[in-house]
Amino acid sequence: MAVEITGQVIRGYELREQLGAGGMGAVYRAYQAAVGREVAVKVILPAFANQLEFIRRFETEAQLVARLEHPFIVPLFDYWRDLEGAYLVMRLFRGGSLRGALEDGKRYSPEATLQLLDQIAGALVVAHRNNVIHRDLKPDNILLDDDGNAFLTDFGIAKATAAKNTDGDDDEEEGLAGSPGYMSPEQITLSPVTPRTDIYSLGVILYELFTGTHPFSNSSTTELIVHHLNDPLPDLTLSAPEFPYALNEVIQRATAKDPDDRYPDVLTLAAALRQALQADDRISLDDVRFSTAEFELFAVNPYKGLRPFEEADAADFYGRETLVSLLLERLQATSAEARFLAVVGPSGSGKSSVVKAGVLPALRMGAIPGSERWFIAEFVPGTDPLQALEAALLSIAVTPPTSPLKQALRTQQRGLLDAAAQILPPDGELLLVIDQFEEVFTLLESEAERAHFLHLLRVAVITPGSRLRLIVTLRADFYDRPLNYEGFGALMRVRTEVVLPLSTEELERAISAPAERVGLWIEPALIAAVVGDVREEPGALPLLQYVLTEVYERRDGRTLTLAAYQASGGALGALARRADELYAQMDAPSQAITRQMFLRLVTLGEGAEDTRRRVLRSELTAITRDQALEDVLNLFGKYRLLSFDRDTKTREPTIEVAHEALIREWSRLREWLFSSRADVRTQRNLASSAGDWVANQRDDSYLLNGSRLTSFDEWATGTDLALTPLEHDYLNASRTHGEREKQAEIAQAAYEAQLQKQANQRLILLVAVLAAAFIGALVLSLFAFNQSQAAQDERNNAQTQVAIAATAAYDAQTQQSITEREAAIARSLALAASADQL
Incomplete structure (x- = not known):
């Protein structure tokens, strides 16, 4: 290797030791912590992995190899490519x-x-x-x-x-x-x-x-x-x-x-x-x-069970030749909206299969002039469509982007258009395939992000000179959702192709041709019986593929027989019968684990049918690390009732129900969903809140509080749904935080009471001081008053004395006046008398 990478961790794989090297790259012994196993990782150098034809072929050819099942073929667990190289993860042999x-x-x-x-x-x-x-x-x-x-x-x-x-x-x-x-x-x-x-x-x-x-x-x-x-x-x-x-x-x-x-x-x-x-x-x-x-006798099973056909399964894909031709014809239209095509059909109609196993192989073979040189990337939206889109673009990137794609995709209306121009060679054309497009409306919670994502796609396909084409597959019961978005709804109106049921002739070809390709012979009576059972059944294609898988397992040598078909339960009963048989052979703990597992693998429909939910394997192992869980996963996986894949960013293993048909047909699962619907909805709300908490560095502001905490706490105490450690941690952290807040409130109340007490004491003291001061002042006032009163009395007495003296003087003066008057009168009388005498 030109660069030594021993010791590095690449998408969850710790490269521990180089086992060998060659001209194209090297092989390492590695440890995958998410699964707890050692594996061999082959790293192909960028000088080879970034060649144009390698990029075009890598995904399809790796997919082909991963499909190979044989006791003496080393299994390919995982694979991906980016600008740093290509990676193949295999079983480690010592x-x-x-x-x-x-x-x-x-x-x-x-x-x-x-x-x-x-x-x-x-x-x-x-x-x-x-x-x-x-x-x-x-x-x-x-x-x-x-x-x-x-x-x-x-x-x-x-x-x-x-x-x-x-x-x-x-x-x-x-x-x-x-x-x-x-x-x-x-x-x-x-x-x-x-x-x-x-x-x-x-x-x-x-x-x-x-x-x-x-x-x-x-x-x-x-x-x-x-x-x-x-x-x-x-x-x-x-x-x-x-x-x-x-x-x-x-x-x-x-x-x-x-x-x-x-x-x-x-x-x-x-x-x-x-x-x-x-x-x-x-x-x-x-x-x-x-x-x-x-x-x-180790023949190849040409039937796919519940999983949709992939591009690697093109050799076994029959019966949809007419529809494939129609889709290719529509992709060659020259209208302004021609770079977009929505393939819409009921669940189980085969819309994903016709695109992946029909249209894509034809394009790689040049069905449209120049299409053999297109770069093709596929993804499902999941809970973060923009992240999935970024990973898909980087998987076929030829040149490094001049700026991070994630930022452009999340903030710019032309983000996808510009990203495609950055990663493609000058004359490169890109076809994006978004499967299960309904997940944009069922799994993405943010309405603002949903509207931005749809606008991003629309701008990328209608802008003149765009080098990007887009095909989406959408369940018919979600057809109205994208119509509510201005612009994108107009695209859907003129660029939708519906998937109709197979005709009798097409059904017969879908049954017989794959078997003939691998040297199997089918009894004519079997073909007639299968066609008769599924012809009038909506969404029956996965049931058809599943029952034929069961018939293959029960084959007589190289012959597929009517007796095997009848023994399996027929097209309409084989799926539920197999699921019930697997459940019945388990012990009680394993049955409990099975229920817990399937309840987490379903997204509850809001005004629509329930859909399958893709979960990280770690979410299930977090419920229980018992070996019984591994046994349950292996058992349902062996009979193709579960599908296993990897997260596009972390490469952590993912698990999902192989098809919604299992949700519809297995009565036991429907009973679990009916009786636990409220519990499942509450658990999802709890998980969503816990996810937000983790995404924001476990900030306390994201914890439950008040009535919400009380509600979740009471629910967690009474539910029989198993919670993951993260969900437990979130509840416990919310409880602890709530208790801390309660204690803080008590402490605050006590502190405030103490402050009030101290204030009261200070008030009492102040009152006492004021009272004492008042009393003192009163005493002084009284003393002063007394003194003043005494002085006043003295003044009054003096004034009285003065008045008395004045009165006495006045009286004396008056008396004197009287005396003088009387004397005058006496003199007058005397004078008068004297006069009289005279």
């Missing part, structure tokens, strides 16, 4: 590879070789029947467990049979695919590859197993290429004379230069090798534990 087992010229015994061939041949049969060519078979890509069993790995550069280069530039980008020591002539000449390409590489490996040496050892890369083009492999009996010449003939045919001269398929090669060894009396094959015949 037994090393076949390359290590062949070190120092070691040979495999005939018995061990035949066992290894049977295992790898079985794996290749499944790959080839799914149109996957390995293209890099070599000892390094055959891993061993502790018992010596062989497992085929590293389909990272595998290619579907139908995939073809479109021009010389693509050839130059792709270069030679494979390892020079094991490369077929057609790979060297860049001719089309077929299953016989892998047969050539397998023949070279067989030579090495029997002889302990490579047929063209000690050769340079150039010399190896010349040998593979021109020279047959050396005679095996020259290096290993103990083997019969017939064995050499088998290997020579397997490695013929002309693919038409090789064995037609890998099973024929394995059978020829076994026959050559058995013909030699010196060789005993009694200890071989596997036989090629067993893998003949």
